[in-house]
Structures are given as C-alpha cells and as structure tokens.
Amino acid sequence: MxxxxxxxxxxxxxxxxxxxxxxxxxxxxKSTDVGDKAYNFELPKYEGGTSKLSDYKGKVVIINYFASWCEPCKEEFPELASYQKDYGDKYPFLMINRGETIDRIKKATKNNKEGMNYLFDYNAKVSKMYNVTGQPETFVIDKQGIIREHFNGPVTEMQLYNWAKKYDK
Missing domain, CATH: 1.20.5 (Single alpha-helices involved in coiled-coils or other helix-helix interfaces)
Structure with a gap:
C-alpha cells in the first residue's frame, strides 16, 4: 500500500x-448500582394496572430480571416460587421481564399458578437504569430504598431469604 x-x-x-x-x-x-438509591420505576403488571417500586416503601424488596427463553431462569424458577410462597408477604418479590409480551409469559408460566408478581419492562428503560446485562439478575433493595445486592445468575430460596433478612433493619 x-x-x-x-x-x-x-x-x-x-x-x-x-x-x-x-x-x-x-x-x-443515569444508572444505579450497589450503594445507590434505587430508581423508582412504574411498570405494567401481569394482572393489569401498574406497580411502582415506591409502593413498597419501607420494605426490603427483591427484584429478579428473567426471560421465558432463558435456561438458567427456568432452572431457578422453583426456588423463586418457593421464596414467593414462604416469604413474599413479608419481603416483596418482583419478577421483571424485559421485552416479552404478557401472553408469552402466561404461556410460559401456565397462567401464573404460583402467584408471582410479574412486571413488564417492554422498552428496557428500567433494566438500563439498573445496569441489567442478562438474565437472571437479582437486586436486593433495603428499607431505605438503597440497592444492597446485585447478583448475576441463578439464586436459591435461602439466598433470597438470607439477603432479605440481612437488610431487614
């Protein structure tokens, strides 16, 4: 040349x-991560209407990002359903789906017989604010609204419970 x-x-x-x-x-x-104030979102719910993070003010909240096509998400689902059943009333558990339709999730979850709190982040705006890079990803938000944990990968019922209990102060 x-x-x-x-x-x-x-x-x-x-x-x-x-x-x-x-x-x-x-x-x-702008994005948030561990140690930051959690971004207050409002997202559509599975059963209709919307839900805001601020609806759970003063409680430890666990957020799990998932997708119906994600194999690790499918593998962790029984653990998440057990957590929801055993501790969901005390420590709210929100399952956020990025980019899929409610109908697709209804089929994948057999009409939500477990009573999970599904929310839908259709345009991925909230996932960007939380630096979500894949699925599954789990966040623990303390009573003051601060992100305390950001975990990539599948979790167990006991991991979730131990985190919730740790930040229930």
Whole structure:
C-alpha cells in the first residue's frame, strides 16, 4: 500500500474512535448500582394496572430480571416460587421481564399458578437504569430504598431469604 492510503486509513480510524467515545459520553444515561438509591420505576403488571417500586416503601424488596427463553431462569424458577410462597408477604418479590409480551409469559408460566408478581419492562428503560446485562439478575433493595445486592445468575430460596433478612433493619 502506498503512504497516502495508509494515512487516510489511520485518519479514518482516529476520527471513528473519537466519534465513538464522544457518542458514548453523550448517550450515557443515569444508572444505579450497589450503594445507590434505587430508581423508582412504574411498570405494567401481569394482572393489569401498574406497580411502582415506591409502593413498597419501607420494605426490603427483591427484584429478579428473567426471560421465558432463558435456561438458567427456568432452572431457578422453583426456588423463586418457593421464596414467593414462604416469604413474599413479608419481603416483596418482583419478577421483571424485559421485552416479552404478557401472553408469552402466561404461556410460559401456565397462567401464573404460583402467584408471582410479574412486571413488564417492554422498552428496557428500567433494566438500563439498573445496569441489567442478562438474565437472571437479582437486586436486593433495603428499607431505605438503597440497592444492597446485585447478583448475576441463578439464586436459591435461602439466598433470597438470607439477603432479605440481612437488610431487614
């Protein structure tokens, strides 16, 4: 290659890199993580209407992001259903689905016979605020509304209970 072509390619590469980094800085949204105040969302519920995180003010809340097609989510589901049954009244447990329809979740959960609190993040706005990168992901929010745990991967009923109890102060 001649010198002129190499200089043009290097110049294009440098301009592209600056453009990418500039775009990243401009479009970077506000997000929350462990130690931050939890973002107060309002999302559609499985049974109709909406639910807000602030509806659970003063309680330890556990949020689990899931998808019906996610194998680890399917594997952890019996543990989550047991937690909901045993501790869901004391420590609210919210299952948030990103991008799927209510009808798809009705089929996947056999019409929610476990009584789970399903919420729907259709446009992934809330998942972006919580830095959700995959499924399953679980968050524990304390009574003051601070995110205390952010766990990637499947969880057990006892993990959830131990976290909830730990932050029930």
């Amino acid at each position: 001649n010198q002129r072509v190499i200089k043009i390619l290097v110049l294009i590469l440098i301009v592209s890199m600056f453009g990418f980094f500039g775009y990243s800085l401009v479009t970077k949204g």
